[in-house]
Amino acid sequence: MQSTLFTNVRILDGTGAMPYAGSVLVQGNRIRTVGRSSAALSPAGAAVIDGAGATLMPGMCEAHTHFSWNDSATLAGIQTMPLEEHVLWCAKIAKRYLEAGWTSCVGAACAKPRLDVVTRNAINSGQIPGPRYLAASQEITVVGGLGDETLPHLPFPEFSFGVNVNSADEMRTAVRLFLKYGVDSIKLNLSGDNFTQDSPAETTWMSDAEVAAAMDEVRIRGKRGTSHARSAASVKQSLRHGIDVIYHASYSDSESLDMLEAAKDRVFVAPGIAIILAMLYEAEPWGITHAKAVQMGYMHEWEAAQESLRAMHKRGIRILPGGDYGFAMTPHCQNARDLEFFVKYLGMTPMEAIRSATLYGGQIMMKPDELGIIKDGFLADLLLVDGDPLANLSILRDPKRILAVMKDGVFAKSPDIVSQRRWEHAA
Ligand SMILES: [Zn+2]
Incomplete structure (x- = not known):
C-alpha cells in the first residue's frame, strides 16, 4: 500500500479548529494518522513531503x-457547441478543477443529456x-422558462438547452430518461432568471x-x-417537495x-453569487454595461440576495x-472567489468560509x-x-499557491513542484 507522510505542515483541518503544526500520514486512499509530531507516525516506506510550513487543508x-458551460456569454453559445467538442471540453475542465484544488464537485446541470454522466464515469474508471x-441531468424547465432556448419559428425539438415539459406526465418521462442515463441528481428550474x-x-x-411528479421518481430511485x-x-416550493440542494x-x-x-440538517444552499456580481461589474466586454445589468434586475437581486443569505447564515443554514x-x-477555476464574497458580503469569518468548502x-x-x-x-x-x-x-484561486493536490491518496498535482520550488528559494 502506498504511503505519503506530510511533515512540517500547518494543518487546517476543515472543522473550524484553528490551524496547528503537525504531520499527516496517508496510507492507500485514507488519512491514517494526524499528529502534532512526525515521530509518532512511524511511516515505514512512506514518501515524505516536507511542507516547509505550508498549509495542509482538505x-x-x-x-x-457546470463542466459543460464553455465560457460563452450566452446559453445559446453553450448549447450550440457540437457534441464531440463538448465531450472533450468537459474532460479538460474536469482536470482543471481537480488541479485547482476542487477535489469534489456537485454537478448542477449539463448542457446535453449525458455530458455529466459520461464525464463522471470516465473519471471513476x-x-x-x-x-x-455527482452527475446532474440537464435543466428541466417549463415552456418559456429559464433554459427553454428553442426558437419560436422552429419545430419544437425534444432537447434545447434545458428540457421543456408541459405536464406532470411529461416531467415523469424526462426524469425517467435522465435516471436511465445514470444521473445522481435531477435539476429543476423552478424560478426564472434575470439572464433570460x-x-x-x-x-x-x-x-x-x-415538481411532485419529478420528486416522486427521484425518491423511488x-x-x-x-x-x-x-x-x-x-x-x-423546493422545501415543500423535499429538494435537498437549493441553488x-x-x-x-x-x-x-x-x-x-x-430543514437545515437536510438542505444545502449554494447561491452562486459570482454571476450576479460579474453581470453588474465585470460583463461590459460582453455588451452588458453596469446600467444594462441594473436594468435587467441584477442590482435589485443582489441587494435582496445579500439580505437573504446573511439571514440564512445567521440561522445556521449551510451555504x-x-x-x-x-x-x-x-470563467472556470476562479470558483474560490466565492469564499472571499462570503466574507465580504455575507458576514462569514474566513474560517466559516473554509468550512463551507470542506x-x-x-x-x-x-x-x-x-x-x-482532515481526520484519522x-x-x-x-x-x-x-x-x-x-x-x-x-x-486559493492562485495556481502558483496550490502547491499540491491529492485526491483519494494519489497526487493530481505533484508535490515535486514543491521540492523544486523550495530548492529554487534556497539557491
Ligand atoms: Zn447554475
Missing part, C-alpha cells in the same frame, strides 16, 4: 458545477483525471404537480432533486427563512461555495463521515497551500 468542494463528481429577460428571477412557473430557485416562492435563493421572506431553518462558473464573465463539502457529497475534513480514517483529499488561507483567501 480538498475543496464546488457545490454547483480512471480514463480521465477529475474530481469526485422573458422569465426573470422572481417568476415561479413550474406547477406543484410537475434513491436519487436527489436540486433546484434553480431565485424567487422566495421557488425556495418554498441561488436570492429572494426570501420570513416564511421561506423559517422553512429553510426547519456552500460554487456556482455558475463557466460563463465568459465567470466540512460542508463532505456533507453535500453524501459522505459526511469520511470526506471533507477519512478519505485522503488534501491541498498543500503556500501561505495562510485564513489571512488571505485569494491564494
Whole structure:
C-alpha cells in the first residue's frame, strides 16, 4: 500500500479548529494518522513531503458545477457547441478543477443529456483525471422558462438547452430518461432568471404537480432533486417537495427563512453569487454595461440576495461555495472567489468560509463521515497551500499557491513542484 507522510505542515483541518503544526500520514486512499509530531507516525516506506510550513487543508468542494458551460456569454453559445467538442471540453475542465484544488464537485446541470454522466464515469474508471463528481441531468424547465432556448419559428425539438415539459406526465418521462442515463441528481428550474429577460428571477412557473411528479421518481430511485430557485416562492416550493440542494435563493421572506431553518440538517444552499456580481461589474466586454445589468434586475437581486443569505447564515443554514462558473464573465477555476464574497458580503469569518468548502463539502457529497475534513480514517483529499488561507483567501484561486493536490491518496498535482520550488528559494 502506498504511503505519503506530510511533515512540517500547518494543518487546517476543515472543522473550524484553528490551524496547528503537525504531520499527516496517508496510507492507500485514507488519512491514517494526524499528529502534532512526525515521530509518532512511524511511516515505514512512506514518501515524505516536507511542507516547509505550508498549509495542509482538505480538498475543496464546488457545490454547483457546470463542466459543460464553455465560457460563452450566452446559453445559446453553450448549447450550440457540437457534441464531440463538448465531450472533450468537459474532460479538460474536469482536470482543471481537480488541479485547482476542487477535489469534489456537485454537478448542477449539463448542457446535453449525458455530458455529466459520461464525464463522471470516465473519471471513476480512471480514463480521465477529475474530481469526485455527482452527475446532474440537464435543466428541466417549463415552456418559456429559464433554459427553454428553442426558437419560436422552429419545430419544437425534444432537447434545447434545458428540457421543456408541459405536464406532470411529461416531467415523469424526462426524469425517467435522465435516471436511465445514470444521473445522481435531477435539476429543476423552478424560478426564472434575470439572464433570460422573458422569465426573470422572481417568476415561479413550474406547477406543484410537475415538481411532485419529478420528486416522486427521484425518491423511488434513491436519487436527489436540486433546484434553480431565485424567487422566495421557488425556495418554498423546493422545501415543500423535499429538494435537498437549493441553488441561488436570492429572494426570501420570513416564511421561506423559517422553512429553510426547519430543514437545515437536510438542505444545502449554494447561491452562486459570482454571476450576479460579474453581470453588474465585470460583463461590459460582453455588451452588458453596469446600467444594462441594473436594468435587467441584477442590482435589485443582489441587494435582496445579500439580505437573504446573511439571514440564512445567521440561522445556521449551510451555504456552500460554487456556482455558475463557466460563463465568459465567470470563467472556470476562479470558483474560490466565492469564499472571499462570503466574507465580504455575507458576514462569514474566513474560517466559516473554509468550512463551507470542506466540512460542508463532505456533507453535500453524501459522505459526511469520511470526506471533507482532515481526520484519522477519512478519505485522503488534501491541498498543500503556500501561505495562510485564513489571512488571505485569494491564494486559493492562485495556481502558483496550490502547491499540491491529492485526491483519494494519489497526487493530481505533484508535490515535486514543491521540492523544486523550495530548492529554487534556497539557491
Ligand atoms: Zn447554475
